[in-house]
Amino acid sequence: MVGRCAAGQSSDPPLTRRASGELERAVLALLWAAPRPLMPMQVQQRLGGGLAQSTIATTLLRLVTKGLVERAPHGKGFAYRPLQRVEQHAAVQMLDLLQRGDRPDDVLRYFAGQLPAGYREVLRKALATPA
Template sequence: MTEDEAGRRRARGELESEVMTALWSAAEPLTPAGVQAALGSGLAYNTVQTILSRLLEKELVRRGPADRGRGHVYWPAQDAAALAATRMRAALDERPDRRAVLQQFAATLGEDDAETLRAVLEERET
């Protein structure tokens, strides 16, 4: 495998995960165009379509007819995520130091820290 192919393959995986996060944070099933808009990263419609079919094959998303017009809408396969949640919870809940052994994006905060962070975020947004 050439380096270029490896790079493309990784990029494809990253796109899949971005599409999944977009579907998950949407309140309702999305059309491919909706996914494209939610991603907001200038992906071609065909690319989004391809990724969605691949996710469908892996049974990570479900597909149904769109309300209006032609085409399909997609939503995440809830049972796969529920299963993952159950297993994740079981693994993490087992020990008091559960989080210490894995990298986490955000650890928990003390109350003072929370105040500081709120101030920081407000600073940003004004």
């Protein structure tokens, strides 16, 4: 039963809408942390927050369409797993951001200059290693 206040207003806290992409990021994080593919109901249970299973299923299908998640038959439904490791996904996002700018050389120089010394050394070694 929903609580009521004066003037017919609900005393329950208002539902907040997630920021664009927030649910997709949360679902991906769950899939990366899972030891095996998850079904929509498992994702729903682990996310909590009262999300409808249809919302989870739609989000998973969007991730499939974007090429981030694979869907495979499992029992009477489907199970989902990420197609990239979290590190690969982060690298793709970084490259995408770099390619959006007009001056990627400047962005790279600034980025490298902001890195802590340990990360700069990792970057030096990575650049010295043939791809």
